Amino acid sequence: MKRTLFCLLFLAFLSLSGKAREEKVIYERYCEAVKEKATFPTGDLMVETARFFLGTPYVAGTLEEEPENLIINLHGLDCMTLVENTVALAWSVRQHPGYEGYASVLKNMRYRDSGNVTLDYTDRLHYTTDWMYENEKRGYLKDVTKEIGGQPLKLDLSFMSTHPDSYKQLKGNPERIAIIAAKEKEINARPHYYIPQDEINVHAGQIKNGDIVCFVTTVKGLDISHVGIICREGDKLTFIHASTTKKRVIVNEEPLQEYVQGIKRNCGIMIVRPQF
Missing domain, CATH: 1.10.3670.10 (Putative xylanase like domain)
Structure with a gap:
């Protein structure tokens, strides 16, 4: 057997x-x-x-x-x-x-x-x-940004539909571009919240190990430029991420707020919490 x-x-x-x-x-x-x-x-x-x-x-x-x-x-x-x-x-x-x-x-x-x-x-x-x-x-995650002190954020997503040549699956495919554009409008109509970059430490006590941190960008037509997993190194609030500069998955050396403040086209973060 x-x-x-x-x-x-x-x-x-x-x-x-x-x-x-x-x-x-x-x-x-x-x-x-x-x-x-x-x-x-x-x-x-x-x-x-x-x-x-x-x-x-x-x-x-x-x-x-x-x-x-x-x-x-x-x-x-x-x-x-x-x-x-x-x-x-x-x-x-x-x-x-x-x-x-x-x-x-x-x-x-x-x-x-x-x-x-x-x-x-x-x-x-x-x-x-x-x-x-x-x-x-679907019950996997919960956006907790608002409840831990987030402020309203107006999104104006349009990047994919207005830059189709940057995506091989959209280039020369008007049907797909139209579907993406309609979805962008739907997402824009939803309420969104973020924690401004200078207020991250104020709300740090409500950010938990294992939360997903999403970095809000000021690039026109986009919402999030980077994501990672929150972790604490002693008293330091930081995150694990796949780093484009280090070319590997790392624990970030800088504290979270300091990292966000150092990125020119970041204005703050969103926090998402796993629910299982």
């Missing part, structure tokens, strides 16, 4: 593509690394999950494959895929659904209509504030 089960599992392993096997090995290594931590408070589990990826290379554009499909890449991360995978992995180890369950949650978090057999580029949650909104509806 045990031998038969082993053979079935081995055959299933061989049926995966080489890349899929590589990602599954990393997934299993993660599960082993945190198996004694699954009962940690959610925020602490988020931090431990993010720390698992310390040193992982920064790689941009890993999702930009055609045709659109669910990309799982745990060996090269940008800021958003680090955050998405941290949430999906932490949820997975808490709920014990296995690799397939983790992949399902990742897909559900990344796409508006994740149940579609065939995914389209316009299904992906490109704008971070839209990603926050949809995943709050």
